[in-house]
Amino acid sequence: xxxxxxxxxxxxxxxxxxxxxxxxxxxxxxxxxxxxxxxxxxxxxxxxxxxxxxxxxxxxxxxxxxxxxxxxxxxxxxxxxxxxxxxxxxxxxxxxxxxxxxxxxxxxxxxxxxxxxxxxxxxxxxxxxxxxxxxxxxxxxxxxxxxxxxxxxxxxxxxxxxxxxxxxxxxxxxxxxxxxxxxxxxxxxxxxxxxxxxxxxxxxxxxxxxxxxxxxxxxxxxxxxxxxxxxxxxxxxxxxxxxxxxxxxxxxxxxxxxxxxxxxxxxxxxxxxxxxxxxxxxxxxxxxxxxxxxxxxxxxxxxxxxxxxxxxxxxxxxxxxxxxxxxx
Numbered sequence: 001x002x003x004x005x006x007x008x009x010x011x012x013x014x015x016x017x018x019x020x021x022x023x024x025x026x027x028x029x030x031x032x033x034x035x036x037x038x039x040x041x042x043x044x045x046x047x048x049x050x051x052x053x054x055x056x057x058x059x060x061x062x063x064x065x066x067x068x069x070x071x072x073x074x075x076x077x078x079x080x081x082x083x084x085x086x087x088x089x090x091x092x093x094x095x096x097x098x099x100x101x102x103x104x105x106x107x108x109x110x111x112x113x114x115x116x117x118x119x120x121x122x123x124x125x126x127x128x129x130x131x132x133x134x135x136x137x138x139x140x141x142x143x144x145x146x147x148x149x150x151x152x153x154x155x156x157x158x159x160x161x162x163x164x165x166x167x168x169x170x171x172x173x174x175x176x177x178x179x180x181x182x183x184x185x186x187x188x189x190x191x192x193x194x195x196x197x198x199x200x201x202x203x204x205x206x207x208x209x210x211x212x213x214x215x216x217x218x219x220x221x222x223x224x225x226x227x228x229x230x231x232x233x234x235x236x237x238x239x240x241x242x243x244x245x246x247x248x249x250x251x252x253x254x255x256x257x258x259x260x261x262x263x264x265x266x267x268x269x270x271x272x273x274x275x276x277x278x279x280x281x282x283x284x285x286x287x288x289x290x291x292x293x294x295x296x297x298x299x300x301x302x303x304x305x306x307x308x309x310x311x312x313x314x315x316x317x318x319x320x321x322x323x324x325x326x327x328x
Contacts, residue, residue: 004052004115005301007045012053012305021111023065023119028072030059030079030125031117034134035298035318037308038142039167039224043247044107053305054114055081055106058137064122077125078140080274081105097271114301114318126274132281138317139172139288140277146172147280148272149220149243155180160215162186162235165222166193168291168315169245173222175286178202182218187231192312196290207231214238214262220269221245238262243269291315 002017023029036056045053057079061072084091084099091099105120106112113120128137146169159182163174166188174186174197185203187210188194197204212234219236221228224246232242242264259266280286291314296304298320308316 002116003299004111005054005305006052006114007050009050012045012302014299014302020117021115021119023063025066026064026121026123027119028064028077028122028125029062029117029119030057030077030113031062032057032059032113032115032298032320033076034058034138035114035320036138036142037304037316037318039169040107041112042309043224049107051106052111052113052115052118053106054112055104056138056141057113057118058128058134058140059113059118061122061125062117068122070122070125072122072125072127076128076134076137078128078137078274078278079105079120079124079126080144080271081107081120081124081141082271083110083121083124114298116320126278128278129282132278135292135317136281136284136288137278139168139291139315140274140281141271142168143172143280143286143288144272144274144277145169145245145270146176146272147276149173149245149269150176150180151272152243152267152269153180153218153241155182157181158183159217161218161220162216162232163220163222164188164228164231164235165224165246166190167222167224170220170222171196171291171314172286172288173220173245174202174204175200177220179285190312193314196287199290200287210235216240218243233258233262233264236262236264239264241265241267243267245269292317295319 002020006015041053083103084096085101088100103109161182161184163186177184194204216235218241219232220243221232222245293313294316298318304316
């Protein structure tokens, strides 16, 4: 019997299936060790996704349909959540992350990882080194997303960069941006979360305390709210850049008058390089452990889901197996 945390269109609950998910050719069957609950998971349940939830995981590869040329069976892994067809025009042009028939683990068109076992193409997987424990590795996906923002910027001189949003994505993004040759600050709403920036030596301000003088070279919106783009457009200078890291329905977008008049460049920024995130975690250059708010057993996933929605929470982790059971 396989237990999964699912959304049926009305409510989130633990459900049981008699059979494990069936892998397609080239797909791995993965048993999770550690799972993280993300705002993206909650947004997916609010915007039409139905099925098994979850996309942040560390797991062990149990089997691979069609053989194991990469010798992944028994290895601890994380993975990219995009799956591609390999046949469309975008895949042919090397843009498989934007495949026209792509699915996203636990977010769009594909059951997620909040289950006793789940499947993902073996080509998506990255082996986790022994030096990286499960608590660090489970942050690989959100850290990769933060890295993508930095990759999309060309830093010249010493630009002023503001990161909006004090959730895990914003707190990881500001740590990465602070390592660039830039003047970086985080703007948020929760004093206890902003306190982490004090610990890291990173500038920070409460949203209610900032001026909106349109003087920032780059604003990175990690708020997950339509209000984030409104604030970003008030902070960024004419011909500056706004990186959008969060998604919301297009009808919720604010007026574009300021953006048009000030010729502001808006850049969409999505998922990033999982392997680079693992490398960064190996070197312990980014603090992720301070973002862990609560740990629960996977059997208590329903209560964990509710807890993750609390305003003061950063990251709720679910433990599926003891570290003693992890593969070498």
